Amino acid sequence: MWFYRWRRMKKSTKKKLYNLITTSIVALLIIILQWLNPAWFDRVEGIAYDFKLVSFSDNYPVSPANIQIVDIDEQSLKTIGRWPWPRKYLAELIDQLTAQGAVVIAFDMLFSEAQQNPVSQVEQALLKQGIHLDLNKLKSQLDDDTIFAKSITNNDVILGTLFQQDKSLQQGYMLAPAIIQPQQPLPHLLNRYKGYNASIKKLNQAAQGQGFINAVIDVDGFIRRTALLSDYKNVLYPSLALETFRVYSFAEKIIPQWHHQENISLLSGIKIGKALIATDNKAQLLIPFRPTPRAFPYTSASDLINKKITDKRFDGAVVFIGSSTVGMADLRTTPVSLAYPGVEIHAAVFSALMQPNTQVTQPEWWLGANIILLVFLAIFFYFILRILSPLAMTLFALLSISVLWGINVSLWHYQHLHLPIIAILLLPFVLSAIAISKGFYSENRQRQQVKAIFDQYVPPAHIDQLLDDPNALNMEGERKVLTVLFADIRNFTNLSENLSANKLKTLLNNYFSPITEIIFNNQGTIDKYVGDMVMAFWGAPLPDENHAEHALNSAMQMLVETTKLSQQFQQQGLPNISIGIGLNTGEMNVGDMGSTFRRAYTVLGDSVNLASRLESLTKFYGVTILVSEYTKNQCSNYDFQFIDKVKVKGKQQAVTIYLPIDKHCDDKQKQVAKQFNEIFELYQQRQFINALHLLKSLQKQHGNNPLYQEYRRRLTFYITTPPDEKWDGAFIHQNK
Structure with missing residues (x-):
């Protein structure tokens, strides 16, 4: 029943329904x-996101905290020694x-293993030799871990932890986190881990304190x-920053801000003192990368250890200690650099926590907002695209x-909001692409129907021009410099005379098909076939700056193709064929010429006649192709031999x-x-005896041909x- 109704439906109604279904499907997908x-x-x-971050994040407020980075860099490794260092450093x-x-x-x-005490090594060596000494006091004095721990107690130091998914890895010691834990833990979306290195x-x-250094x-x-x-074993732990x-x-304490939905707890932010830090449901925030690495002040660790820093850069500073060397494997792939020091990521996050109001956030409602916007855009584009032409669709x-990208x-x-944009841009792109494709498909189908009828008779480029601009049909024509063959x-x-009509038709069809293809492939226009003759021209209806060279390329390819065809004809029991070609470049009339009953796109004029005469003269000179000086002057990719004036x-x-x-x-x-060009130059200079001497030498080396015979006759006469x-050196031909 529905099929019957569809067939009886008006074409305009079908088009509207088709557009509605297409738009709905695309929007839904x-x-x-x-x-x-x-x-x-x-x-x-x-x-x-990376493009927005790099291109539009130029307003970085100065952090209220003095953030410094101490870098265990290549200089430090060269000065102090390779890593790991003795912890006394x-x-x-x-x-x-x-x-x-x-x-x-x-x-x-991480410092997940105790450093070996050199006194313990000495003590063990003495014990093996039966020597017992009390070295406990000395052992304590020279224990680097004890020295390091004592220094840690003299300041507020935060150490790193690396969580793992392997529950068998539980190395080091975990401090109780300063976080208000949920009273009744519910499922949440935070990252969960099973092991750790501390x-x-x-x-x-x-x-x-202690903070994890895992990257997302x-x-x-x-x-x-x-x-x-x-989350580690249902206990929440903070990051290093x-x-x-x-x-x-x-x-x-750190106070997570939860809201509950059915059987799941969703995080909306973190409160520390009076500061409220907005996060997503996974307790994640976008890292406010600076445009390039090393945006924070860096100091080499070796300069500090060797007491070379004498300024006040560390006064009241928050210091992050890490490494930017390749060997310590803490270079990260980020939107702003493929080798971004991991320690600087922690510094950037700390800077964001100091100024939560300037932090770019992705709000919880972004998904709902995007879906509403997609529905609105689908409805809007359904009504707009149906009334626009393909070109207007593209521009719109x-x-x-x-506009959508600009708003985003x-x-x-200005509002520090990150809203995913690809789906929003994808909808108008896909809907417009479908509408444009459909418009061009309909137009192209009409064009193909016309071309299918007339392609065999009218130059394809001319058909395209007429389809694009019907006003291009001009009975008066125009004068242009073209090349004709x-x-x-x-x-x-x-x-x-020696072939039946059927065999003659077969021979001509097999000859004209590849010859026509060569002309078309070189941007030529077939003017006409007259018996065994083909006439073509270049530079119209479409402009072609290299029309002479394209015509000569065609001519040379036609000669090669004719040789191949002769071999095929001989195998088929048909006679061998050879051709003569004449080319000329010059001003001629071109256009749609004829009557209201029949017309042809053709060229007329003296320049056309000269090309025809040159084709006839190929038999006289015994050559396969002749070109005029006007064509020769526009074909720099070829060498030429003088034939005659x-x-x-x-x-x-x-x-x-x-x-x-x-x-x-x-x-x-x-x-x-080259040798014949010398003969021709001598001939033009009236040095007939010298020219004849060179000609005889040339005939002796390369045999005789009509061209040599003609010049020997002339030279002998002169x-x-x-x-x-x-x-003036010109030879007058009396025959056409």
């Missing part, structure tokens, strides 16, 4: 894509920072977010995408004609052309009967 957020889609969204590092006024020190590294008990108990890596391997809280902020703020789509960037830049099968009259019948102006030579031909052919003073 994109909404589902936004909801599911597959990995590949998240990658694309990440690229858009780290103790010295803390002591120097404490003396210079640092108020909080955070280590972006610093040893002696060091952790001396520290003021997106599906494309980039770090764009950081987790402030993570968050714990550093708590200690710096003199806050006793570009304008819409630009404005929300980022005539090609004729030699001795066709004798050849046709002639006046054709009906014309008083002399024209020099040439035999084109492919630059890639063998050296023998080039040498022959030696005995020199021409008068008015002779």
